[in-house]
Amino acid sequence: MANNLSKRLRELDKKPASNRPPNLPPMPGQLDDDGRPMDGVVFAMMSLIGLLALIVLGVVFGTKSIEQGLEERITQTLHGGGLTGLEVQVKGRDVLVFGDVPQEENIGQAIAYVESLEGVVSAETNIRVVVPRTPTEVAVASDPIVLTWDQSSATVVGTASTQENLDAIVASLESKFGSLDASGLTVRDGVGSERDWLSAFLQLAAKMHDLTPVGSVLANPDEAVFQVQAEFETRQERSDARQEVQDIVSATTFDLTSALTYEDAPPPPEEDDVAQLQDTINDVIGGDDLIDGKIVEFETDSDVITPVGRALLDEILEALRQFPDISIEIAGHTDDQGSDDYNLDLSRRRAEAVLAYVVAAGETPDRFVVVGYGETRPLVDNTTAEDRARNRRIEFKALLEG
Secondary structure, eight states: OHHHHHHHHHHHHTOOGGGSOTTOOOOTTSBOTTSOBOOHHHHHHHHHHHHHHHHHHHHHHHHHHHHHHHHHHHHHHHHHTTOTTEEEEEETTEEEEEEEESSTHHHHHHHHHHHTSTTOOEEEEEEEEOOOOOOSSOSSOOOOEEEEEOSSOEEEEEEESSHHHHHHHHHHHHHHHSSEEEEEEEEOTTOOOSTTTHHHHHHHHHHHHHHOSSEEEEEETTTTEEEEEEEESSHHHHHHHHHHHHHHHTTSSOEEEEEEEETTOOOOOOHHHHHHHHHHHHHHHTSSOTTTSOOOOBOTTSSOBOHHHHHHHHHHHHHHTTSTTSOEEEEEEOOSSSOHHHHHHHHHHHHHHHHHHHHHTTOOGGGEEEEEOTTSSOSSOTTSHHHHHHHSEEEEEEOSOO
C-alpha cells in the first residue's frame, strides 16, 4: 500500500505542465516544460520578471487613463467657456492646446487656464485667431427697402423683419415726408435684423429730402449697399450732396452706390475707362494688392503729408489727368490705436489734406468725394506695428458717375 501511494505521488509530480495555470512558472522541484526540475532561484527570478511586467503594464495603462481624463477635463472646460474650436492633447505632464479662437485674448485665456492646473509642467499652443465674419446674407432673402418721393407724396416698399421695425420705419418717414404710402412695406419672417443699418437709412432719407424735392433712397441689406438717386442743378451741388450722404454711409459697413446727377451733365464715363484709370492708380501704388503697395505717408498722429507722401501724390496726379472727367473718391483710413471718434476724425482730415494738395495742383474740387472711414475697414489685423502702418492709408477709387 505504501508502494502504491509513493507511485501515485510520483505520477502527480510528473503530471504534464499543461495542467498548470497558463503563463505561470512551475513550483520549485516540479518539472518544467522540458521535463527538467525547476530550480528555486530560477523560479524566483521568473516570478520577479512577471511581477515587474505587471507593474509596468499598470503604470502604462494608468498613465494613459490619467492623460485621457485630463484631456477630457480641459476640453470640457474650454468648450464650456465658449472656445469650442480648441482641442487638447496631453502627454505625461505636458499639455498641447490647438485649434481656432475668435479673439487674440482667447489664446492667453486658454494658456492661463492650463498652466493653473496642478501637475502640469508645460502648456504649449498652436492656436489661430479666426475672426467670424459678420454675414451679409440672411437665411431668408429680403426685398430692398426703397423710398421714393416728389413734391406731393412719398412711397416706401420692401420687407421688414418685424412689425415693430416696420412701424418704426413708417413713423419716422411720416414725420419727415407727411403723406406716405407704406402699403408695399411688409413683414417677412426670417429676414435679417435692421439693427446695423436702419438708422443710417432713415438719416439718408431725411438728408436727401432736405437736399432735393424729388429723389429716392434704397437699402439692400442682402448686398450691404445703399443707393441714392436725384438730380441737381449744378455739378457742385451734386458733389456736395454726395459728400453728405457718403459721410452717413461711412459710419456703417455698407457701400454707397450714387445715382446722383445734375442738369446738362455729360454722359457717365465708360466702364472701361473707369477700370483703366483704377488699374493705372493701382500700378502707381504697386499693384492691385494694397497690403504690399505704397501708401501716402503722414507725420505721426497728424494730417501733415510727408515729402514721401507728396511724391506719391504727384505720381497719382499724372494718372488722374489722363481721365479728367472721371470722379474720384479719396478715402482715409487709420489703425485701431485711439478712440473710434478720434480715428474717424483723423481719417477725414487726412483725406481732406490730400484733396487740398491735388486741388492746389490744378484739379477741380467737385471732381472728388472725401470720406473718412477711421479704423472700420482695415486691410490686415492691427496686431503688429507693421500691420498698423499698412492700415494707415489713403485710397483712391475711380467712380462710375460723371
